[in-house]
Amino acid sequence: MTLLGRTTVNLVVGISVLYTLLPVLWLVLAATKNVDALFESDLLSLSNFSFADNVKDLFTMDKGLYSRWYVNSVLYAVVGAAASAFISVAAGYAFDKYSFRHKEKLFGLVLAAVMVPQTVLALPLYLMASETGLVNTFWAVFIPVLFNPFGVYLGRIFSQGYVPDEVLEAARIDGAGDLATYFKVALRMLGPGAVTVFLFQLTAIWNNFFLPMVMLSDQKLYPVSLGLYQWNSAASVSPEYYPVVIMGSLLAVLPLILAFMLLQRFWRAGLTAGAVK
Amino acid sequence: MKGKLACAVLLAPFFLLLVTVFLVPVGTAVWLSFFGADQPGLGFGPERTVFVGLRSYVAVLSDPTFLGSLLTVVLYCLIYIPLMVVGALTLALLLDSGVAKLRSWAQMGLYLPHAVPGIIAALIWLYLYTPGISPIIDLFAKADIRISFLGVDTVLPSIVNIALWSNLGYNMVIFYAALQAVPREVLEASVVDGAGPVKQAIRIKAPLVRAAIVTVTMFTLIWALQLFTEPVLLSQSTPMISTRFSPSMYIYDAAFTRNNYGLAAAASVILLAFTIALSYGVTRWTNRKAA
Numbered sequence: 001m002t003l004l005g006r007t008t009v010n011l012v013v014g015i016s017v018l019y020t021l022l023p024v025l026w027l028v029l030a031a032t033k034n035v036d037a038l039f040e041s042d043l044l045s046l047s048n049f050s051f052a053d054n055v056k057d058l059f060t061m062d063k064g065l066y067s068r069w070y071v072n073s074v075l076y077a078v079v080g081a082a083a084s085a086f087i088s089v090a091a092g093y094a095f096d097k098y099s100f101r102h103k104e105k106l107f108g109l110v111l112a113a114v115m116v117p118q119t120v121l122a123l124p125l126y127l128m129a130s131e132t133g134l135v136n137t138f139w140a141v142f143i144p145v146l147f148n149p150f151g152v153y154l155g156r157i158f159s160q161g162y163v164p165d166e167v168l169e170a171a172r173i174d175g176a177g178d179l180a181t182y183f184k185v186a187l188r189m190l191g192p193g194a195v196t197v198f199l200f201q202l203t204a205i206w207n208n209f210f211l212p213m214v215m216l217s218d219q220k221l222y223p224v225s226l227g228l229y230q231w232n233s234a235a236s237v238s239p240e241y242y243p244v245v246i247m248g249s250l251l252a253v254l255p256l257i258l259a260f261m262l263l264q265r266f267w268r269a270g271l272t273a274g275a276v277k
Numbered sequence: 278m279k280g281k282l283a284c285a286v287l288l289a290p291f292f293l294l295l296v297t298v299f300l301v302p303v304g305t306a307v308w309l310s311f312f313g314a315d316q317p318g319l320g321f322g323p324e325r326t327v328f329v330g331l332r333s334y335v336a337v338l339s340d341p342t343f344l345g346s347l348l349t350v351v352l353y354c355l356i357y358i359p360l361m362v363v364g365a366l367t368l369a370l371l372l373d374s375g376v377a378k379l380r381s382w383a384q385m386g387l388y389l390p391h392a393v394p395g396i397i398a399a400l401i402w403l404y405l406y407t408p409g410i411s412p413i414i415d416l417f418a419k420a421d422i423r424i425s426f427l428g429v430d431t432v433l434p435s436i437v438n439i440a441l442w443s444n445l446g447y448n449m450v451i452f453y454a455a456l457q458a459v460p461r462e463v464l465e466a467s468v469v470d471g472a473g474p475v476k477q478a479i480r481i482k483a484p485l486v487r488a489a490i491v492t493v494t495m496f497t498l499i500w501a502l503q504l505f506t507e508p509v510l511l512s513q514s515t516p517m518i519s520t521r522f523s524p525s526m527y528i529y530d531a532a533f534t535r536n537n538y539g540l541a542a543a544a545s546v547i548l549l550a551f552t553i554a555l556s557y558g559v560t561r562w563t564n565r566k567a568a
Binding site for chain 2: 003006008009010012015016017019020021023024026027030038039087088090091093094095098100109113114115116117118119120121122123124125126127128143144146147149152177178179182203206207209210213214224225226228229232233237241242243249252253256257259260261264
C-alpha cells in the first residue's frame with residue numbers, strides 16, 4: 001500500500017482511539033480537582049490537587065452512603081451474574097445435549113425474549129413486586145437480572161463447541177448419572193464459556209439503571225448507578241456534589257475496566273461466538 | 278441423550294425465571310392495556326377495574342407527546358444506526374487491513390468505553406457538555422466559536438454521540454472477529470484478480486461479514502428503541518428534554534408520575550409491537566438484498 005494510504009489508515013484509527021480514550025482521561029484528571037479548580041477547567045495544572053480530599057469527601061458524604069451503594073452494586077452484579085451464568089449455561093447445555101418436545105420452538109421463545117425492551121417489563125414487574133411485598137427490597141432488583149436469555153444462547157453454542165458427545169458417552173459407560181456427569185465433567189469443559197456469560201451479565205447488571213429506579217425508594221438499597229444519578233441532580237443546586245460524583249464515577253468504572261483487561265480472551269470468545277455463528 | 282429427569286433439573290431454574298420475570302409480565306402488560314380504573318358514583322365510590330377495550334390505545338395514539346416521543350426515537354435511530362454500523366465496520370476493516378499499527382492496543386482502547394456503565398458514560402459527557410466545566414467548550418471559545426451542546430438542535434446529536442462513544446468499540450470487535458474468519462484463499466484470489474486494498478475491503482470483505490452486520494444492526498436497533506438512560510440524565514441539566522422525550526420515558530412518566538397504568542401498559546405494548554415490526558423489517562430487508 002502507498003505511504004499515503006498507510007498514513008491515512010493510522011490517522012483514522014489514532015483519532016478514533018483518542019475519541020474513546022480522552023473522556024476517560026478527563027474523568028481521571030477531573031477526579032483530582034476540587035470544586036473551584038473544576039470550574040476553572042485548567043485540567044493539567046496540579047495546583048489544586050485534591051485527590052485524597054475527594055476520596056475522603058466521597059466516603060463521608062451523606063453519612064457514607066457511597067460505600068453502601070458500592071457494596072450493593074457488587075452484590076447485585078457479582079452474585080447475580082454468577083448465579084445467572086450458572087442457570088443459563090445449564091439450560092444452554094440441556095438445549096444442546098437433550099431432545100425434548102417442542103425444543104426448537106422453546107428455543108425460539110428464548111431468542112425472542114432477547115428482543116423485548118426492559119421498559120415493557122418494568123411496570124408489570126413493579127406491580128408483581130408490590131403484590132408480593134418485594135418492592136423496595138434487595139430481591140426486587142436481584143431476581144429479574146438472573147434471567148439472561150442471551151446467556152442460554154451462548155451456553156448452547158459453547159456446549160456444542162466444547163463438550164464432545166463421546167466424553168459424555170464414556171462417563172455414562174463408567175456408570176455416572178446424567179447430573180453427576182454434568183457437574184463433574186461437562187461443567188469443567190464449559191468453564192471458559194461460563195466465564196464469558198458471567199462477564200456479559202456482570203456488565204449488564206452493573207449498568208442496570210431502569211429497574212432499580214422503578215423498584216427502589218430506600219437510598220440504602222441503591223446501586224452505584226442510581227445513587228450517582230441522584231447526587232448529580234443535587235449537584236445543580238449544591239456544587240460541592242460535583243467532585244464527589246466525578247470521584248464516585250471513577251471508582252465505579254475501575255473494577256469493570258480491570259475485569260476486562262484481565263479477562264480479555266473470555267469476552268473476545270463470547271463476541272466471536274455471538275456474531276459469527 | 279435420554280435422562281429426562283436430568284434434563285428437567287437443568288432447565289427448571291431458567292424456565293421458572295422465563296415464566297415469572299418474562300411471560301407473566303408481558304401478559305400482564307397486555308392485560309393492563311385493556312383494563313382501566315373506574316370510579317362509580319361521580320368518582321366517590323370504591324375504585325374497581327373494568328374492561329375498557331381499546332380506550333387506552335386510542336388515548337396513547339392520540340397523545341401528541343407520545344407521537345412526539347416516537348418521532349424522536351425514530352430520528353435518533355436514523356442518525357445513530359448508520360453512523361454506528363458504518364463507523365464500526367470501517368474501523369474493523371482498517372484494523373484488519375494489516376496496515377494499522379499496535380492493533381491489539383488500538384482495539385483495547387476502542388473497546389474501553391464499553392466497560393463504562395451507561396449512566397457514567399452519560400455523566401462524563403454531560404460534564405463535557407456543561408459550560409464552565411467542559412474543556413471542549415473552552416477550546417472552542419478560544420477559537421471564538423460559541424457552541425452549546427444542550428441546545429434545541431444539538432441535544433439529539435449530543436445523545437447520539439454518547440451512545441456512539443459507548444458502543445463503537447464493542448461492535449468493532451464483533452466485526453473484526455467476523456473478518457478474521459474470512460477464508461484467506463478468497464482474499465488471495467481477489468489480489469490475483471487485481472483488487473486493491475480499498476476495493477477488496479468494500480467489494481469482498483464487507484459482503485462476506487453480512488451476518489455480523491445484520492446481528493449488529495438488530496441489536497443496535499433494539500437497544501436504540503429503548504432510549505432512556507442518557508436523556509433522563511441530561512434532562513437534569515437542560516430544559517430541552519421533557520419528561521416524555523422518548524417512548525421509554527413516556528412509559529415511566531405515565532406509570533410512576535401520573536399513575537395511569539392502563540396508559541403506560543398500552544404505550545409499552547405499542548413500543549413492543551414497534552420493536553418487533555422494525556426488527557422483522559430489518560431481517561426481511563437484508564434477506565432480500567442477499568437474494
